[in-house]
Amino acid sequence: MEVVKTDIYKQLKRNNLIVWAVVICCGLISVFAIWTARQASVNADRFIYSISSNDKLLPLELIEAKEVQTIFKKSHVKLFLENFYAYDQWNYKDRIEKALWLIDSEDGKKLYEYYRQQGHYNSMIQSTSSQTIFDIQPVFDNQDNFKVQATIEINHSKQDQPKRYVLTARGKLDQVSQNYPLNPYGYLILDFKELTLKEIKDE
Structure with missing residues (x-):
């Protein structure tokens, strides 16, 4: 039975790239979440929400x-x-x-x-x-x-x-x-x- 040899250095390098990709994606998601929360906070101070004229919740009408x-x-x-x-x-x-x-x-x-x-x-x-x-x-x-x-x-x-x-x-x-x-x-x-x-x- 033939044993398949694996280049451990290539495998580690590939795993390292995957880890960095995951970290970067998580970082981008976190930054986007923080930005979204901040925008929501700013809009909460600037706007109030009202039900639209046709009595539907969506879309909401923004009134300053x-x-x-x-x-x-x-x-x-x-x-x-x-x-x-x-x-x-x-x-x-x-x-x-x-x-x-x-x-x-x-x-x-x-x-x-x-x-x-x-x-x-x-x-x-x-x-x-x-x-x-x-x-x-x-x-x-x-x-x-x-x-x-x-x-x-x-x-x-x-x-x-x-x-x-x-x-x-x-x-x-x-x-x-x-x-x-x-x-x-x-x-x-x-x-x-x-x-x-x-x-x-x-x-």
Whole structure:
């Protein structure tokens, strides 16, 4: 029986090449895994994920978190103004109660007491009036301070033309926990103050 001779040096060299190939492949896989994890971490900080408009999980739509927060801030201010300044004799208590969830309690109570002492709500009830607010334009700085301008329209049942006013106010937003539906955007208005409320005169 013939014995097959093997060149041990060639075999060791071949094994050495295989080992190096495995090590290099493992290294590349590890580097790729680290890079993928880092990219996922970066994207987690930059983006939030939302279900697509057709209610499918995939593909996911990426929305920049900063843009979403800007939308939330403007929506919070708008929601407060719409609840506090838009109502009629039947729903004003409910709407103001909703508005007070969106503002610092002391500031909200002071603003409500001011209008109550001015007889604004009693006048609205007696005259069966309604009030709306529109064209709400909040502007923010880098510290979440804001200035907002909006148009208020008061409709008296005995008047042909409604009275319109331009409201200018300022305040600051503080981020809090979301509490749907009472505080869906997760902010609280601080230091709110009406700066001017000027009637728009017909020329």
